[in-house]
Amino acid sequence: MDSSEESHAGASAQAVRHAPWPGPADSPAGATESRVALRVNGFSHTTEVDHRTTLLDLLRERLALTGSKKGCDHGQCGACTVLVDGRRVNSCLLLAVAQDGAEVVTVEGLADLAGEDGDLHPLQRAFLDRDAFQCGYCTPGQLCSAVGMLEEARAGAPSAVTDPQQGLGSAVRLTGEEIRERLSGNLCRCGAYPHIVEAVRDVIA
Amino acid sequence: MASQAHNAVGSPIERREGGAKVSGGALYATEYTPPGCVYAWLVTATVPKGRVASLDTAAALKVPGVLAVLTPDSAPRLADTDDATLAVLQNSEVPHHGWPVALAVAETLEAARAAAGSVGVAYETEPHESVLTEDPPGAYTPDEVNGGHPTERRRGDPEGRFAAAPVKIDARYRVPPLYNHPMEPHGATASWRDGRLTVYDTSQGADPVRAVLAQVFELPEERVTVVCEHVGGGFGSKGTPRPHVVLAAMASLHVRRPVKLALTRRQLTELVGHRAPTDHRLRLGAEPDGTLTSLIHEVTTHTSRIKEFVEQAAVPGRVMYAGANSLTAHRVAALDVPTPSWMRAPGEAPGMYALESAVDELACALAMDPIELRTRNEPDEEPDSGRPFSSRHLVECLREGAKRFGWAERDHRAGVRRSGAWLTGTGVAAATYPVLVSPSRATVTAHPDGLHVVRINATDIGTGARTVLAQIAAEALGVGAEAVRTEIGTTGLPKAPLAGGSSGTASWGWAVHEACRSLARRLHERSGPLPPEGLTASADTRGTADAESPYARHAFGAHFAEVGVDTDTGEVRVRRLLGVYAAGRILNPRTAGSQFIGGMVMGLGMALTEGGRVDPASGAFLGSDLAGYHVPAHADVPEVEAHWIDEEDAHLNPMGSKGIGEIGIVGTAAAIGNAVHHATGIRFRELPLTPDQVHAAGRGLV
Ligand code: FES
Ligand code: FES
Numbered sequence: 001m002d003s004s005e006e007s008h009a010g011a012s013a014q015a016v017r018h019a020p021w022p023g024p025a026d027s028p029a030g031a032t033e034s035r036v037a038l039r040v041n042g043f044s045h046t047t048e049v050d051h052r053t054t055l056l057d058l059l060r061e062r063l064a065l066t067g068s069k070k071g072c073d074h075g076q077c078g079a080c081t082v083l084v085d086g087r088r089v090n091s092c093l094l095l096a097v098a099q100d101g102a103e104v105v106t107v108e109g110l111a112d113l114a115g116e117d118g119d120l121h122p123l124q125r126a127f128l129d130r131d132a133f134q135c136g137y138c139t140p141g142q143l144c145s146a147v148g149m150l151e152e153a154r155a156g157a158p159s160a161v162t163d164p165q166q167g168l169g170s171a172v173r174l175t176g177e178e179i180r181e182r183l184s185g186n187l188c189r190c191g192a193y194p195h196i197v198e199a200v201r202d203v204i205a
Numbered sequence: 206m207a208s209q210a211h212n213a214v215g216s217p218i219e220r221r222e223g224g225a226k227v228s229g230g231a232l233y234a235t236e237y238t239p240p241g242c243v244y245a246w247l248v249t250a251t252v253p254k255g256r257v258a259s260l261d262t263a264a265a266l267k268v269p270g271v272l273a274v275l276t277p278d279s280a281p282r283l284a285d286t287d288d289a290t291l292a293v294l295q296n297s298e299v300p301h302h303g304w305p306v307a308l309a310v311a312e313t314l315e316a317a318r319a320a321a322g323s324v325g326v327a328y329e330t331e332p333h334e335s336v337l338t339e340d341p342p343g344a345y346t347p348d349e350v351n352g353g354h355p356t357e358r359r360r361g362d363p364e365g366r367f368a369a370a371p372v373k374i375d376a377r378y379r380v381p382p383l384y385n386h387p388m389e390p391h392g393a394t395a396s397w398r399d400g401r402l403t404v405y406d407t408s409q410g411a412d413p414v415r416a417v418l419a420q421v422f423e424l425p426e427e428r429v430t431v432v433c434e435h436v437g438g439g440f441g442s443k444g445t446p447r448p449h450v451v452l453a454a455m456a457s458l459h460v461r462r463p464v465k466l467a468l469t470r471r472q473l474t475e476l477v478g479h480r481a482p483t484d485h486r487l488r489l490g491a492e493p494d495g496t497l498t499s500l501i502h503e504v505t506t507h508t509s510r511i512k513e514f515v516e517q518a519a520v521p522g523r524v525m526y527a528g529a530n531s532l533t534a535h536r537v538a539a540l541d542v543p544t545p546s547w548m549r550a551p552g553e554a555p556g557m558y559a560l561e562s563a564v565d566e567l568a569c570a571l572a573m574d575p576i577e578l579r580t581r582n583e584p585d586e587e588p589d590s591g592r593p594f595s596s597r598h599l600v601e602c603l604r605e606g607a608k609r610f611g612w613a614e615r616d617h618r619a620g621v622r623r624s625g626a627w628l629t630g631t632g633v634a635a636a637t638y639p640v641l642v643s644p645s646r647a648t649v650t651a652h653p654d655g656l657h658v659v660r661i662n663a664t665d666i667g668t669g670a671r672t673v674l675a676q677i678a679a680e681a682l683g684v685g686a687e688a689v690r691t692e693i694g695t696t697g698l699p700k701a702p703l704a705g706g707s708s709g710t711a712s713w714g715w716a717v718h719e720a721c722r723s724l725a726r727r728l729h730e731r732s733g734p735l736p737p738e739g740l741t742a743s744a745d746t747r748g749t750a751d752a753e754s755p756y757a758r759h760a761f762g763a764h765f766a767e768v769g770v771d772t773d774t775g776e777v778r779v780r781r782l783l784g785v786y787a788a789g790r791i792l793n794p795r796t797a798g799s800q801f802i803g804g805m806v807m808g809l810g811m812a813l814t815e816g817g818r819v820d821p822a823s824g825a826f827l828g829s830d831l832a833g834y835h836v837p838a839h840a841d842v843p844e845v846e847a848h849w850i851d852e853e854d855a856h857l858n859p860m861g862s863k864g865i866g867e868i869g870i871v872g873t874a875a876a877i878g879n880a881v882h883h884a885t886g887i888r889f890r891e892l893p894l895t896p897d898q899v900h901a902a903g904r905g906l907v
Binding site for chain 2: 032053061065066068069070074107108110129136137139180183184186187188189191192194195
């Protein structure tokens with residue numbers, strides 16, 4: 001039932017997203033499945049989802065987008081990090097049924113997000129240059145998280161280590177300490193952290 | 206050997222699977238979805254010991270989409286294996302908390318999980334003992350310890366010389382249970398077709414998985430295919446076949462559909478092995494000039510009731526320091542706990558924590574620089590065996606590290622550097638890891654278009670095996686690495702040993718090197734164009750790679766740490782970590798650096814944040830998921846640097862390499878612990894150095 005096509009229906013999907021609770025109007029009370037329409041990496045998908053399905057499982061098991069990883073399924077590791085409406089989220093903690101109208105970007109869509117002709121996002125390139133991974137299982141989450149984090153810092157969102165004197169709303173300068181603090185939701189058991197931080201610094205520079 | 210080839214051995218070339226990994230295209234075990242694939246979810250025991258009295262599957266079987274619930278009554282029978290941890294769903298016994306008792310299979314992941322949650326289990330419990338005490342009743346001396354090492358070695362009169370020593374240390378150190386926690390949980394996708402079994406597994410070696418599946422399902426090995434193309438870390442916990450792969454294959458056999466099974470993060474620690482807790486008693490006796498006169502290292506650890514695994518933590522004492530009087534011994538207690546297994550540098554990691562902490566204590570007692578103390582006790586030959594070292598550059602590592610770290614400026618007094626609430630200190634510790642190697646096969650084909658294809662069932666658990674094997678092949682063939690393709694990761698390829706014991710690259714590389722040298726000779730002898738199918742050479746290093754060496758072969762290293770200790774909170778922050786290694790020839794500096802650093806980061810976790818706990822009441826590992834068990838996160842990890850010295854050693858393998866995957870964790874915890882002592886003047890002897898422990902001990906410091 002998945003339909004996947006290049007769609008220009010972004011606007012109407014956005015409208016559904018703001019529909020009042022309890023969500024998609026065509027789900028009768030007691031239903032265990034609902035239809036959701038969402039865009040993933042620029043492609044529209046309309047699909048019936050089990051109400052128990054997480055966004056992560058929808059991506060991995062239904063849409064064959066296995067780039068997003070499942071390290072814990074509990075919001076503890078960040079391997080499942082994707083961008084939803086531009087913000088980084090743990091997709092294992094989101095129910096797919098609640099994502100009607102969402103614009104999702106996964107690691108498979110990062111290169112397009114950069115809007116360049118190359119087949120890699122600059123951060124992906126930097127990860128290769130710095131050897132910022134070994135087994136690669138945390139890598140998609142690190143990448144999506146870092147892309148979301150750079151946007152947060154640009155928008156002036158403070159972290160626990162941001163100088164309180166810094167004016168709200170002005171872009172935060174990303175020191176090594178800031179980067180480490182802001183990426184601490186993404187675990188890497190291979191211990192690639194020092195190289196990940198270098199890669200992030202490369203794209204800021 | 207002369208080689209004009211660029212990009213060959215020693216070049217920092219980029220890992221070949223990197224593009225696939227950063228763009229999400231690399232496939233791991235549970236990311237294959239064969240047509241008709243269904244999902245399994247495991248039900249595990251909630252009691253520490255006893256048996257399943259009754260299993261009620263009625264509610265589970267009513268869950269929409271459920272296909273079956275496998276129980277000890279309904280699950281396929283397995284032929285005997287020597288590994289009791291794999292005999293799952295064969296009877297109603299519960300040997301430990303977390304043991305598999307049922308497996309739900311359903312059309313979807315959600316339905317499988319709901320069905321598993323609906324299985325009712327009643328247990329008959331028996332009295333249990335799950336906590337390792339200092340002197341456990343029933344502890345015994347095992348016949349041997351992990352790695353096949355003798356359980357006890359004694360030279361000279363260690364007790365007598367210790368008693369008579371003018372300067373001595375007698376200390377106990379404790380390392381808690383530790384969990385491997387690779388980021389990719391253990392999982393497999395299995396399918397049967399026409400009497401053939403195909404499995405996508407996450408394992409450090411596909412050939413051992415195939416052998417075990419063939420054995421338990423009584424199939425010839427040719428009818429089993431195991432694919433481990435990308436593996437999301439293992440650190441020992443995927444070193445041998447683990448129960449998930451047997452369960453997935455059983456479920457698929459039962460429902461006659463392909464089945465995916467992933468263990469949950471919490472299930473991992475109780476089903477795939479852990480580092481057993483170790484209690485160490487260390488006694489060092491020395492002359493006032495620092496000469497060691499006695500070294501006694503006694504280790505007590507646990508194993509499970511179903512399988513003996515003994516962490517060989519006293520073994521490094523047989524390698525490290527000169528002296529004619531030594532005792533290194535192990536005792537183990539079989540408890541009602543999950544079965545321990547390999548975790549990065551089994552034996553060396555906890556053993557060197559204890560030994561290198563004691564050496565630091567001795568240096569303090571002697572008022573001697575700890576580097577100087579180690580240098581004075583540098584042996585001419587391996588103390589335990591009397592064999593010459595094939596190469597040993599520990600002192601060079603210590604000196605090089607000292608130079609890079611700025612050790613010369615160190616004020617050796619402890620507890621005197623304060624800035625606000627913070628005390629700072631520095632510490633050093635040595636590292637060692639044995640050179641292990643196993644026989645392997647490999648083939649290489651030269652194609653008319655100039656491409657060389659190396660085929661070997663090696664496994665890339667993150668080391669960059671594809672890349673480094675291409676470099677080894679390129680050097681042996683005298684071509685550029687870009688002219689070599691490596692095919693690895695499936696049992697369709699020539700048989701190879703696992704990625705473990707820091708032996709993968711040496712074992713596989715040896716066979717690749719031999720195959721390529723023989724191909725190069727044949728290419729040299731012939732003239733005219735190659736046949737369309739190319740020219741193939743193969744190698745099998747049985748008899749050479751496993752030949753007994755007259756040398757003691759080990760890698761060595763030195764770790765340096767700088768820490769800050771917050772006297773208000775007891776928090777220890779590592780500020781700098783440096784490792785300098787002597788590990789033979791470094792084949793790819795880029796990927797090697799990542800392995801060394803990764804090992805140090807895990808050592809940082811061992812020092813400060815990682816501590817498993819057994820709940821005495823339930824026999825469960827408490828807080829064993831990634832919220833309860835803190836593996837280091839970005840914010841914990843400061844600048845970490847790895848360097849190495851050029852080491853030539855002709856007694857290793859054709860590449861001249863030693864293993865590098867594990868030595869980074871060895872000694873890191875001791876270096877950090879020694880730095881904490883230097884900062885605070887307090888000696889902590891129980892890992893991890895969490896704020897509660899440090900704060901409680903450090904009240905007087907404020
Ligand atoms: S899988 Fe989502 S945070 Fe770990
Ligand atoms: S690269 Fe293996 S967990 Fe990060």
